[in-house]
Amino acid sequence: MSVQQQVTHAASSARRASRTLASISAEQRADALRAMAQALRDHSAGIIAANANDMKAGSEAGLSAAMLDRLMLDDERVEKIAVALEEIADLPDPVGDVLAEWTIDNGLLIQRVSVPIGVIGIIYESRPNVTADAAGLCIKSGNACVLRGGSEAIHSNLAIAAVLQDAAEAAGLPAGCISIVPVTDRDAVGVMCRLPEYIDMIIPRGGEGLIRAVTENAQVPVLKHYRGMTQIYVDEAADRDRAVTLVHNAKVQRPGVCNAVENLYVHSGAPGVLNAIVSDLLAAGVEVRGCPRTVEMVDAEIVAATDEDFDTEYLDLILAVKVVDSLDEALEQIAEHTSGLAEAIITEDQEAADRFLREVDSAAVYHNASTRLTDGGVFGLGAEIGVSTDKIHARGPVGAAQLTIFKYVCRGDGQIRS
Amino acid sequence: MSVQQQVTHAASSARRASRTLASISAEQRADALRAMAQALRDHSAGIIAANANDMKAGSEAGLSAAMLDRLMLDDERVEKIAVALEEIADLPDPVGDVLAEWTIDNGLLIQRVSVPIGVIGIIYESRPNVTADAAGLCIKSGNACVLRGGSEAIHSNLAIAAVLQDAAEAAGLPAGCISIVPVTDRDAVGVMCRLPEYIDMIIPRGGEGLIRAVTENAQVPVLKHYRGMTQIYVDEAADRDRAVTLVHNAKVQRPGVCNAVENLYVHSGAPGVLNAIVSDLLAAGVEVRGCPRTVEMVDAEIVAATDEDFDTEYLDLILAVKVVDSLDEALEQIAEHTSGLAEAIITEDQEAADRFLREVDSAAVYHNASTRLTDGGVFGLGAEIGVSTDKIHARGPVGAAQLTIFKYVCRGDGQIRS
Numbered sequence: 001m002s003v004q005q006q007v008t009h010a011a012s013s014a015r016r017a018s019r020t021l022a023s024i025s026a027e028q029r030a031d032a033l034r035a036m037a038q039a040l041r042d043h044s045a046g047i048i049a050a051n052a053n054d055m056k057a058g059s060e061a062g063l064s065a066a067m068l069d070r071l072m073l074d075d076e077r078v079e080k081i082a083v084a085l086e087e088i089a090d091l092p093d094p095v096g097d098v099l100a101e102w103t104i105d106n107g108l109l110i111q112r113v114s115v116p117i118g119v120i121g122i123i124y125e126s127r128p129n130v131t132a133d134a135a136g137l138c139i140k141s142g143n144a145c146v147l148r149g150g151s152e153a154i155h156s157n158l159a160i161a162a163v164l165q166d167a168a169e170a171a172g173l174p175a176g177c178i179s180i181v182p183v184t185d186r187d188a189v190g191v192m193c194r195l196p197e198y199i200d201m202i203i204p205r206g207g208e209g210l211i212r213a214v215t216e217n218a219q220v221p222v223l224k225h226y227r228g229m230t231q232i233y234v235d236e237a238a239d240r241d242r243a244v245t246l247v248h249n250a251k252v253q254r255p256g257v258c259n260a261v262e263n264l265y266v267h268s269g270a271p272g273v274l275n276a277i278v279s280d281l282l283a284a285g286v287e288v289r290g291c292p293r294t295v296e297m298v299d300a301e302i303v304a305a306t307d308e309d310f311d312t313e314y315l316d317l318i319l320a321v322k323v324v325d326s327l328d329e330a331l332e333q334i335a336e337h338t339s340g341l342a343e344a345i346i347t348e349d350q351e352a353a354d355r356f357l358r359e360v361d362s363a364a365v366y367h368n369a370s371t372r373l374t375d376g377g378v379f380g381l382g383a384e385i386g387v388s389t390d391k392i393h394a395r396g397p398v399g400a401a402q403l404t405i406f407k408y409v410c411r412g413d414g415q416i417r418s
Numbered sequence: 419m420s421v422q423q424q425v426t427h428a429a430s431s432a433r434r435a436s437r438t439l440a441s442i443s444a445e446q447r448a449d450a451l452r453a454m455a456q457a458l459r460d461h462s463a464g465i466i467a468a469n470a471n472d473m474k475a476g477s478e479a480g481l482s483a484a485m486l487d488r489l490m491l492d493d494e495r496v497e498k499i500a501v502a503l504e505e506i507a508d509l510p511d512p513v514g515d516v517l518a519e520w521t522i523d524n525g526l527l528i529q530r531v532s533v534p535i536g537v538i539g540i541i542y543e544s545r546p547n548v549t550a551d552a553a554g555l556c557i558k559s560g561n562a563c564v565l566r567g568g569s570e571a572i573h574s575n576l577a578i579a580a581v582l583q584d585a586a587e588a589a590g591l592p593a594g595c596i597s598i599v600p601v602t603d604r605d606a607v608g609v610m611c612r613l614p615e616y617i618d619m620i621i622p623r624g625g626e627g628l629i630r631a632v633t634e635n636a637q638v639p640v641l642k643h644y645r646g647m648t649q650i651y652v653d654e655a656a657d658r659d660r661a662v663t664l665v666h667n668a669k670v671q672r673p674g675v676c677n678a679v680e681n682l683y684v685h686s687g688a689p690g691v692l693n694a695i696v697s698d699l700l701a702a703g704v705e706v707r708g709c710p711r712t713v714e715m716v717d718a719e720i721v722a723a724t725d726e727d728f729d730t731e732y733l734d735l736i737l738a739v740k741v742v743d744s745l746d747e748a749l750e751q752i753a754e755h756t757s758g759l760a761e762a763i764i765t766e767d768q769e770a771a772d773r774f775l776r777e778v779d780s781a782a783v784y785h786n787a788s789t790r791l792t793d794g795g796v797f798g799l800g801a802e803i804g805v806s807t808d809k810i811h812a813r814g815p816v817g818a819a820q821l822t823i824f825k826y827v828c829r830g831d832g833q834i835r836s
Contacts, residue, residue, distance in 0.1 A: 117809045200809045221639040249834035359441045369830025391535045391618045393811040412787025416667035
């Protein structure tokens with residue numbers, strides 16, 4: 001079969017499966033997820049053997065030690081993947097919720113009810129655990145999935161997907177509900193993007209290049225985020241110790257992720273707070289790059305920031321700092337540099353906070369809390385398949401509930417249109 | 419300016435406007451809509467003069483009488499457009515609703531709040547009233563819009579958009595909030611589809627060809643419906659009179675619209691109901707095209723249906739009828755031929771109804787009511803900008819509330835990630 005045929009086959013199998021998946025009960029889907037977890041444990045040896053092929057090929061291809069570590073599976077990691085599936089099974093079921101109901105004048109009862117979207121395509125890189133996480137969240141939400149992992153993990157992904165699909169079918173779920181694209185050709189992504197009759201939405205996970213390629217080619221909606229230019233504004237009325245703690249947490253606790261802060265704005269009327277924050281960060285090993293006024297106002301010696309620094313996602317212990325003269329200036333700067341994921345204001349002035357929370361247009365906006373809290377688990381949404389900085393369908397952490405849409409269920413006794 | 423530049427200019431103006439629109443109050447947006455309505459009345463003469471240019475060009479280009487009638491504006495029609503804007507102003511405001519709120523373990527209050535999407539692109543054909551309706555629904559929901567109407571209505575559309583934008587600005591709304599593409603080149607649509615940095619979502623309204631072209635080219639999500647293959651299943655346990663009334667309404671009351679029934683399935687155990695429905699429809703001038711069993715079971719003489727009939731949206735007084743032996747067979751047929759808009763079951767058997775409502779995957783599913791009720795106004799959602807058979811973001815009638823997304827507003831007192 002050609003690449004086109006193989007991808008189309010996977011996608012059309014998923015479409016067929018999605019028709020029956022919709023009528024399977026919440027209990028049966030949760031039971032299937034538990035059976036899938038157990039099957040991973042039972043077939044751990046086979047999965048690790050398949051992974052060894054990927055590790056060997058990766059070493060030969062000269063993958064970095066970090067890349068090889070991300071790729072590697074052992075008993076402990078397979079167990080973690082299984083536990084993650086069980087946690088998904090335990091989440092509240094997102095399908096069949098009555099989101100709203102009302103009766104119209106002619107007596108017709110209308111309910112807006114949550115239903116699965118249908119078929120979700122997931123395009124991802126390296127880590128083989130994504131295969132199970134993505135399949136688990138799709139099954140939880142009653143969706144079939146088409147998985148397309150990276151070439152470096154192909155043996156691991158095929159092994160995991162086969163174990164999961166077999167266990168799902170044994171638990172009464174339809175064939176094809178966990179479909180995987182069995183080829184590693186680059187063309188496969190392009191084909192997958194152009195099958196609107198089989199795939200309802202695509203979620204790409206990986207580098208910005210991959211995500212842009214998917215978005216430019218897709219004929220179905222793409223739920224995505226490119227990067228996290230997370231920003232914090234420290235207001236004139238900020239509490240000093242609170243500001244130090246929150247900025248420290250947002251930059252230092254885990255700098256390599258999208259909700260870690262990259263740009264800091266400090267009100268010119270708060271030089272003491274600015275100095276306290278900068279000394280704390282320097283002590284923690286952060287390279288502080290300041291605008292000219294920051295350099296001037298700060299007692300310590302710091303690096304001068306370039307314009308480019310305020311548009312760079314470092315994912316590292318580096319922070320760009322700018323002094324502003326007002327909330328208005330901060331809002332302007334934030335709008336100019338935001339990636340739309342998470343932004344925070346630190347202030348004891350409730351009015352300033354309310355304005356910030358209203359006017360900043362990001363998936364999550366914070367008053368006096370760390371941007372690092374932007375996470376499906378922390379938010380109580382459960383496991384997440386990714387994060388969305390898009391402005392349709394779902395925004396922020398994307399969990400099982402965000403993989404549903406609604407239908408209108410209308411119960412009548414003869415109502416007609418007049 | 420090139421077409422590329424003109425479209426980009428309109429879209430970037432709308433993007434700039436959307437930043438300030440978000441911070442304008444519900445009252446101010448509603449007042450602006452009322453001022454826009456009044457401005458249309460005040461400038462009625464100018465709009466009708468511009469429309470005369472389109473009518474003249476249309477006559478010369480040989481547009482049909484029906485097309486010319488759709489294009490034509492007079493005082494009465496301008497008044498109707500103004501009233502429609504006032505009705506939109508009176509709708510409940512969809513922005514700033516707290517959709518959900520909860521407090522997580524560390525005391526952080528999280529609210530999921532509705533916010534505008536940002537910039538909506540609307541691509542449409544002929545009727546100039548769409549210019550005002552679309553702009554009105556976008557302003558109501560706090561969105562800026564980029565309008566791209568058909569070439570045959572360009573003078574009317576430019577005149578209406580200019581009046582609306584001026585009135586909006588006089589009422590304190592930002593410049594560019596109602597942006598219109600001033601050129602009629604076909605290329606303009608392609609350019610508009612590929613500006614993800616300025617446009618968040620595109621809604622195409624018009625023929626299937628236009629919608630497919632937009633979907634294939636767009637780099638942003640497209641909210642759309644191609645056609646309405648609306649279907650009704652009359653169960654063995656259907657009440658005869660009710661079935662006759664509902665099918666009559668669904669086919670005859672207005673056959674030229676997407677929620678009018680095109681395929682009818684009748685249980686083989688209900689020959690009396692089948693005959694009653696068919697005689698009623700024949701009496702109403704409907705051409706009934708039956709499967710072989712229908713032809714056999716019906717007393718009257720009817721046309722034999724081809725396979726193609728069950729995939730044709732007639733938008734006319736023609737109905738394809740098929741006899742089925744079970745609810746299962748009906749569900750299968752419906753899944754095979756549906757366009758995902760509206761489907762109904764007519765039965766007094768609650769269990770069969772529940773199964774139908776659960777398993778049929780369409781925007782609106784009905785028990786004992788007419789599919790013609792699928793409408794934003796009838797549903798109580800207010801005016802609609804269109805209808806969606808897509809399965810992300812919004813489904814069914816798309817009103818002002820469906821032009822919003824949410825953000826997470828998080829109020830803390832120092833919460834960090836541990």
